[in-house]
Amino acid sequence: MLSKQKMARINELAKKAKSSGLTKEEALEQQQLRREYIQVFRKAMEDMLHSVTVIDPNGNDVTPKKLKESQKSRLH
Template identity: 80%
Template sequence: MIAKHKLARINELAKKAKTSGLSAEETLEQAKLRREYIQAFRKAMTDMLHTVTIIDPNGNDVTPKKLKESQRRRFH
């Protein structure tokens, strides 16, 4: 995930944007940090989904074919 100090800076800039506004430099910094955060979040979510197996109440594996193929490509 993203470093704590970067997350704190994202929150600091968001708060400042609501209260007094941001300078051009701060706006660019905020956009860069947000992109970095979203990229890290998406990677973590994708990694988590690659460990998921869906089982129905009867005990059958009903993991979607697309996810199974993605898991196979990733781990083999």
């Protein structure tokens, strides 16, 4: 998870970009912070998906084979 300070800085830079524009240094900082945010988000999403089991209305496990294989490989 991204720290509160980094999230606040992302929002601060976004607000400044809309109002008065960013310096080159600020634009680079914003890009780096956004990359870091996206990386953290993707990791969290991947972890969440690896804990999912799909059950049909009849109670059968219909989790896609590729996901099951990925889940098994993470356990070992």
